[in-house]
Amino acid sequence: MQITRAAEYGVLGMMRLARLRDGATAMIDEISRTEKIPKSFLGKIFQELGRAGLVRSIRGARGGFALARDASAITVLEVIEAIEGKIVFQRCRLDKPDCEHVGGCALCGLFERAQDGVKDALTGTTLRDLIRQQDRVDALPRAH
Amino acid sequence: MQITRAAEYGVLGMMRLARLRDGATAMIDEISRTEKIPKSFLGKIFQELGRAGLVRSIRGARGGFALARDASAITVLEVIEAIEGKIVFQRCRLDKPDCEHVGGCALCGLFERAQDGVKDALTGTTLRDLIRQQDRVDALPRAH
DNA sequence: ATTCAAGAGACTCTTTTTGTCCGATTTAAA
DNA sequence: TTTAAATCGGACAAAAAGAGTCTCTTGAAT
Numbered sequence: 001m002q003i004t005r006a007a008e009y010g011v012l013g014m015m016r017l018a019r020l021r022d023g024a025t026a027m028i029d030e031i032s033r034t035e036k037i038p039k040s041f042l043g044k045i046f047q048e049l050g051r052a053g054l055v056r057s058i059r060g061a062r063g064g065f066a067l068a069r070d071a072s073a074i075t076v077l078e079v080i081e082a083i084e085g086k087i088v089f090q091r092c093r094l095d096k097p098d099c100e101h102v103g104g105c106a107l108c109g110l111f112e113r114a115q116d117g118v119k120d121a122l123t124g125t126t127l128r129d130l131i132r133q134q135d136r137v138d139a140l141p142r143a144h
Numbered sequence: 145m146q147i148t149r150a151a152e153y154g155v156l157g158m159m160r161l162a163r164l165r166d167g168a169t170a171m172i173d174e175i176s177r178t179e180k181i182p183k184s185f186l187g188k189i190f191q192e193l194g195r196a197g198l199v200r201s202i203r204g205a206r207g208g209f210a211l212a213r214d215a216s217a218i219t220v221l222e223v224i225e226a227i228e229g230k231i232v233f234q235r236c237r238l239d240k241p242d243c244e245h246v247g248g249c250a251l252c253g254l255f256e257r258a259q260d261g262v263k264d265a266l267t268g269t270t271l272r273d274l275i276r277q278q279d280r281v282d283a284l285p286r287a288h
Numbered sequence: 289a290t291t292c293a294a295g296a297g298a299c300t301c302t303t304t305t306t307g308t309c310c311g312a313t314t315t316a317a318a
Numbered sequence: 319t320t321t322a323a324a325t326c327g328g329a330c331a332a333a334a335a336g337a338g339t340c341t342c343t344t345g346a347a348t
Contacts, residue, residue: 057325
């Protein structure tokens with residue numbers, strides 16, 4: 001019951017892109033250095049984000065990545081699901097059409113509600129929200 | 145991002161106990177048969193539930209398990225955390241006292257909210273709630 | 289005594305996670 | 319037009335987690 005490093009790195013990397021001025025790009029190498037994420041791992045992650053249509057990639061010299069949409073139009077859930085696959089807690093309805101749990105499936109319903117709890121939090125926050133919150137924290141006088 | 149089989153089995157097993165008349169016990173062997181859970185795996189799980197103080201065990205012949213408290217006083221979160229360990233999405237505050245995320249930690253805050261979303265759902269439901277819901281489903285005329 | 293059950297721990301097998309490495313491809317610039 | 323810089327793709331690998339199994343020990347009832 002955790003969010004993977006890969007997904008965390010993905011969000012962090014996208015936040016970097018969200019900070020660029022419009023149309024600008026950043027390279028994996030830059031992002032991996034500023035965010036302290038293993039470079040080749042981050043490369044892999046951004047490939048998936050590209051396939052999911054969340055980032056645009058420019059290949060070749062002077063290449064890099066940019067957000068495919070505005071930061072205010074990309075939710076954290078989208079980023080995470082692009083990397084981890086869909087978030088699904090309850091398995092019985094998906095694994096098999098007919099639930100295996102003896103005597104009906106109250107448990108599936110509960111798991112579904114728990115899952116919705118996560119999703120609500122993650123769809124309710126966009127990349128723009130995140131960097132805005134981050135800037136607010138940085139503006140405080142005391143260190144973190 | 146899943147609930148483990150072990151935790152699922154744990155809740156299912158506890159629900160069985162919750163259905164017993166007061167003071168009665170059930171054996172691992174019975175529960176594993178009625179719920180179709182591998183016996184030795186379930187044994188292991190119930191050991192942990194015992195250590196967590198959620199079930200009482202009676203050893204020896206005519207032994208078995210019973211809930212340590214009333215079913216209405218045991219939340220699903222307690223059962224799951226007894227088996228999986230505490231549910232913690234955000235890692236930076238726990239792993240290391242000083243957050244590694246560059247420029248403050250908006251992400252940790254978000255992950256914490258997501259985590260609370262799960263926990264709210266799971267603390268809001270007790271074993272008694274589950275079996276009541278289950279009975280309601282079973283009472284319906286059509287098959288599941 | 290014997291038998292029935294839980295307790296404890298070592299062990300195994302598989303899948304997922306967290307990466308690394310390398311060659312291919314694309315593009316800008318010298 | 320070569321060369322250097324960057325992504326793309328896939329294979330590979332080590333470590334951790336997940337899902338069980340097996341065996342021996344301990345405790346209680348008959």
